[in-house]
Amino acid sequence: MYTVEECQHRIEKELAAISLPVNPANLYDPVRYMMNMGGKRIRPSLVLMGCNIFVDTIEEAVNPAIAIELFHNFTLMHDDIMDRSEMRRNKLTVHKKWNESIGILSGDAMLIKAYEFLNQIPADRLGEIVNVFNSTALQVCEGQQYDMDFESDSGITIKEYLRMIELKTAVLLAASLKIGALIAGSPAADADRLYEFGRNLGIAFQLQDDLLDVYGSIERFGKQTGNDIVANKKTFLLLTALHRAQGEMMERLTGWMEQKVFERDEKIKAITALYDELNIREITRREITFYQECASRSLNEVQCDTVRKQPLAHVVRSITDREK
Amino acid sequence: MYTVEECQHRIEKELAAISLPVNPANLYDPVRYMMNMGGKRIRPSLVLMGCNIFVDTIEEAVNPAIAIELFHNFTLMHDDIMDRSEMRRNKLTVHKKWNESIGILSGDAMLIKAYEFLNQIPADRLGEIVNVFNSTALQVCEGQQYDMDFESDSGITIKEYLRMIELKTAVLLAASLKIGALIAGSPAADADRLYEFGRNLGIAFQLQDDLLDVYGSIERFGKQTGNDIVANKKTFLLLTALHRAQGEMMERLTGWMEQKVFERDEKIKAITALYDELNIREITRREITFYQECASRSLNEVQCDTVRKQPLAHVVRSITDREK
Numbered sequence: 001m002y003t004v005e006e007c008q009h010r011i012e013k014e015l016a017a018i019s020l021p022v023n024p025a026n027l028y029d030p031v032r033y034m035m036n037m038g039g040k041r042i043r044p045s046l047v048l049m050g051c052n053i054f055v056d057t058i059e060e061a062v063n064p065a066i067a068i069e070l071f072h073n074f075t076l077m078h079d080d081i082m083d084r085s086e087m088r089r090n091k092l093t094v095h096k097k098w099n100e101s102i103g104i105l106s107g108d109a110m111l112i113k114a115y116e117f118l119n120q121i122p123a124d125r126l127g128e129i130v131n132v133f134n135s136t137a138l139q140v141c142e143g144q145q146y147d148m149d150f151e152s153d154s155g156i157t158i159k160e161y162l163r164m165i166e167l168k169t170a171v172l173l174a175a176s177l178k179i180g181a182l183i184a185g186s187p188a189a190d191a192d193r194l195y196e197f198g199r200n201l202g203i204a205f206q207l208q209d210d211l212l213d214v215y216g217s218i219e220r221f222g223k224q225t226g227n228d229i230v231a232n233k234k235t236f237l238l239l240t241a242l243h244r245a246q247g248e249m250m251e252r253l254t255g256w257m258e259q260k261v262f263e264r265d266e267k268i269k270a271i272t273a274l275y276d277e278l279n280i281r282e283i284t285r286r287e288i289t290f291y292q293e294c295a296s297r298s299l300n301e302v303q304c305d306t307v308r309k310q311p312l313a314h315v316v317r318s319i320t321d322r323e324k
Numbered sequence: 325m326y327t328v329e330e331c332q333h334r335i336e337k338e339l340a341a342i343s344l345p346v347n348p349a350n351l352y353d354p355v356r357y358m359m360n361m362g363g364k365r366i367r368p369s370l371v372l373m374g375c376n377i378f379v380d381t382i383e384e385a386v387n388p389a390i391a392i393e394l395f396h397n398f399t400l401m402h403d404d405i406m407d408r409s410e411m412r413r414n415k416l417t418v419h420k421k422w423n424e425s426i427g428i429l430s431g432d433a434m435l436i437k438a439y440e441f442l443n444q445i446p447a448d449r450l451g452e453i454v455n456v457f458n459s460t461a462l463q464v465c466e467g468q469q470y471d472m473d474f475e476s477d478s479g480i481t482i483k484e485y486l487r488m489i490e491l492k493t494a495v496l497l498a499a500s501l502k503i504g505a506l507i508a509g510s511p512a513a514d515a516d517r518l519y520e521f522g523r524n525l526g527i528a529f530q531l532q533d534d535l536l537d538v539y540g541s542i543e544r545f546g547k548q549t550g551n552d553i554v555a556n557k558k559t560f561l562l563l564t565a566l567h568r569a570q571g572e573m574m575e576r577l578t579g580w581m582e583q584k585v586f587e588r589d590e591k592i593k594a595i596t597a598l599y600d601e602l603n604i605r606e607i608t609r610r611e612i613t614f615y616q617e618c619a620s621r622s623l624n625e626v627q628c629d630t631v632r633k634q635p636l637a638h639v640v641r642s643i644t645d646r647e648k
Contacts, residue, residue, distance in 0.1 A: 027469040078432060082425035101406035101472060104428055105465055108402060111432065112461045115439060119454045126450055130443045137436045141429055145351040148425060 002052050003311055004318075007045035010058075014066055015041075020113075030094045030106035031113070034073050037089050042315075043176045044069040049315075050180025050194050053308050060122065061183045064129065067117035068176050071133075074110035075140055077103055082148065121183070129182050136175035143168025150234055158239050162203065170202025177312075190302050197298040201316060204291035208319050210235040211284045214272055216322070226268035232257050236287065237280050244278050285320075292316050326376050327635055328642075331369035334382075338390055339365075344437075354418045354430035355437070358397050361413050366639075367500045368393040373639075374504025374518050377632050384446065385507045388453065391441035392500050395457075398434035399464055401427055406472065445507070453506050460499035467492025474558055482563050486527065494526025501636075514626050521622040525640060528615035532643050534559040535608045538596055550592035556581050560611065561604050568602050609644075616640050 002010070015035055020028045044065035051061035079085075080093040081103045087093060095103030121129050146164040150156050177198040181191035213228040214237055228235050245253050253274055256267055275281060295316050299309055326334075339359055344352045368389035375385035403409075404417040405427045411417065419427030445453050470488040474480050501522040505515035537552040538561055552559050569577050577598055580591055599605060619640050623633055 021466075024466055024469040024473060026473060027466055078428055082428060100424075102469075104402055104406060105469055105472075108432075108435065109462060109465045111435060112458055112465065115454070116458045116462075119451055119458060123447060123451055127443055127447055130439070134436055134440045134443060138433060138440075141433045141436065142345075142348055142351055145348040145426075145429055148429075149348060149350060 001308060001311060002048060002058065004045055004049070004315060007048040007052075007058075007311075008041045010048065010062070011041040011044045011065060011069065014062055015069065018066070026098065026102050027106055027109055030077070030098055030102055031110050033097070034077055034094060034106075034110070035070070037091060039089070041069060043072050043172060046173060046176040046198065046315075047180040047183075049311050050177035050198075051184040052180070053194070053302065053304055053312065054181060054184035054186045054190070061180050063117045063120040064133075064179050064183060065176075067114040067133070068172070068179070070110050070114035070117065071137060072172065074107050074114065075144070077107040077110065079144060081107075082144070125182055125185075129179050132175050132178055132182070136171050139167045139171045143171075156234055156239060158236065158243060161234065161236060161239050165206040166199065166203055169206045170199045173202035173205070174198035187303070190304070193298045193302045197295050197302075197312070200291045200295035200298065201319070204288050204295065204316075204319050207236050207284060207288045207291065208322060210237055211281070211288070212322060214275060215281055226264070226272075229268050229271045230264055237275060237284055240283055241275055241278050241280050244280075245274070249274060249277065288320065292319060325632060325635060326372060326382065328369055328373070328639060331372040331376075331382075331635075332365045334372065334386070335365040335368045335389060335393065338386055339393065342390070350422065350426050351430055351433055354401070354422055354426055355434050357421070358401055358418060358430075358434070359394070361415060363413070365393060367396050367496060370497060370500040370522065370639075371504040371507075373635050374501035374522075375508040376504070377518070377626065377628055377636065378505060378508035378510045378514070385504050387441045387444040388457075388503050388507060389500075391438040391457070392496070392503070394434050394438035394441065395461060396496065398431050398438065399468070401431040401434065403468060405431075406468070449506055449509075453503050456499050456502055456506070460495050463491045463495045467495075480558055480563060482560065482567060485558065485560060485563050489530040490523065490527055493530045494523045497526035497529070498522035511627070514628070517622045517626045521619050521626075521636070524615045524619035524622065525643070528612050528619065528640075528643050531560050531608060531612045531615065534561055535605070535612070538599060539605055550588070550596075553592050553595045554588055561599060561608055564607055565599055565602050565604055568604075569598070573598060573601065612644065616643060 018035070020031060022028070047065035047068055048058045048061050051058045076088065077094050080088060081095045081100055085093050086096050091097075093103070094106060098106075115130075118130055118133060119126070143164055143166070146160075147168055150161070150164065174195040175198070177194040178191045181194045186194075210228065213225055213235065216225050227233075228238070232238070241253060242250075253271070256262070256270055256274075259267070296313070299312055299316070302309065342359070344355060346352070371389035371392055372382045372385050375382050400412065401418050404412060405419045405424055409417050410420050415421075417427070418430060422430075439454075442454055442457060443450070467488055467490070470484075471492055474485070474488065498519040499522070501518040502515045505518045510518075534552065537549055537559065540549050551557075552562070556562070565577060566574075576594070580586070580594055580598075583591070620637070623636055623640070626633065
């Protein structure tokens with residue numbers, strides 16, 4: 001059995017071995033730049049682990065794993081343009097380092113590259129797995145579109161928010177595991193259980209991200225906290241607060257949200273205090289625990305030796321370890 | 325045997341039957357808008373004709389043909405953003421009618437949709453055909469990148485220009501025919517001959533486009549002439565003129581190119597006069613004829629009854645019919 005760390009290490013090795021043409025440099029340099037930015041490589045690792053739960057050799061899962069990582073980075077490159085993000089992992093985003101046209105076109109090339117790696121899947125499983133990949137990829141686009149639509153929509157419900165993060169984030173983790181399982185030739189029912197496992201895992205991950213933006217520490221989490229608060233980002237925490245706040249508390253909350261000019265730290269402190277009064281931290285933690293438990297239940301139902309589930313069970317626990 | 329018109333008609337029917345989700349509307353409405361803009365559907369028709377040259381039934385070629393048309397429209401949607409084009413076929417471009425983010429994301433969805441249609445190809449030919457599609461798709465991206473790079477490069481040679489239009493335009497026509505042939509189960513050598521046919525056809529088409537921008541009439545060609553001249557676009561005509569002009573003529577040519585403020589019609593008239601003096605129309609026509617003859621030669625070599633080649637031979641002749 002491979003641990004998460006061993007899978008991540010294998011993925012890094014494979015990514016380093018990808019060979020891209022030199023020219024046109026403005027097309028392929030940004031792809032290299034993006035793929036070398038690092039990251040936890042969680043999605044491709046899940047492909048390997050989804051395979052490894054059923055069979056000992058993960059070789060056939062490597063190419064689809066690289067495809068998933070290329071796809072994920074393609075979405076990041078295009079999302080950065082749409083979100084006007086200037087930095088990613090302490091480096092300039094592609095469209096800032098080069099320009100927007102290059103960000104669009106290099107992203108397109110990465111998506112096509114992803115399909116090149118997918119196309120290495122053995123012929124007897126190719127069609128089925130590409131099918132999973134395609135419908136997931138479209139869902140990720142739908143999630144990004146809803147995310148953008150929500151920015152200018154003040155009436156978003158918590159349910160709509162959860163559906164959005166499911167599409168934008170969770171289904172790709174789910175599909176990564178399912179594709180790994182299908183590569184291993186697992187029964188369809190078990191591949192679907194792993195999909196459910198990944199879907200719930202992904203929602204838990206995103207909610208934990210929302211939580212850490214407010215309650216994480218910069219050393220542990222690696223990014224400055226409070227960015228969502230400053231931007232009025234409609235996270236699970238803010239939507240829950242808007243749902244629960246009444247009277248004077250609601251006035252304070254919306255007052256801060258409408259404020260055009262403010263002291264960054266002051267707003268973060270004030271909103272965090274409101275969250276504390278409304279018990280938002282505990283409510284979010286309970287929500288995360290709910291999705292972790294859903295994930296664990298699906299994992300338990302997978303028909304295989306319990307010991308083979310250990311690495312994935314460890315991933316579920318690691319979500320809440322990120323909080324300090 | 326199906327004529328070009330019958331193929332185009334079949335493609336229109338299939339495109340009208342594509343069913344896309346209603347929501348999110350900002351993701352799928354632009355796809356519908358783009359696919360309903362019309363156009364000659366030449367690429368998907370070539371898929372059907374490439375198949376029909378070898379077998380009577382073209383049913384299996386329909387899905388890959390739709391994939392090719394989706395891919396082509398995906399490139400147009402993203403190119404329009406990169407080129408800052410505001411109009412296409414007398415309608416607002418997607419990024420102008422909606423916004424740039426929506427143009428990026430809807431384009432992404434179209435590319436994924438293309439792969440959904442490709443994935444309907446029978447399993448025994450799927451991997452091989454997707455391989456052709458992927459390498460072609462990457463080449464089209466490379467062509468677009470070279471096209472953008474060339475804008476700010478004053479030292480482009482005619483050879484580099486021809487390679488650029490080969491990548492940006494010709495290889496997709498070539499691959500369309502080859503994919504049709506492979507669907508039909510043609511011998512590899514014949515599929516490659518059709519590829520060569522399409523590659524030369526595509527270059528001839530693009531050169532004719534360059535020619536028509538200067539010497540086409542607006543009624544026949546459907547767009548205003550002289551746009552390339554006004555924008556100093558490095559077409560085959562301009563590059564050839566820059567290659568041939570000397571002394572006073574070179575001064576007049578570069579003088580007009582450097583002019584920041586000018587009367588549109590005056591510049592078109594002056595540059596056209598220079599082209600006339602330099603015999604550019606005739607040189608371009610000869611170049612087009614060269615690629616038409618290369619195309620015809622490849623078509624002649626395809627191992628099948630001559631009568632089956634008639635519709636494709638007709639396409640070669642139609643290129644120069646566009647000029648009036």
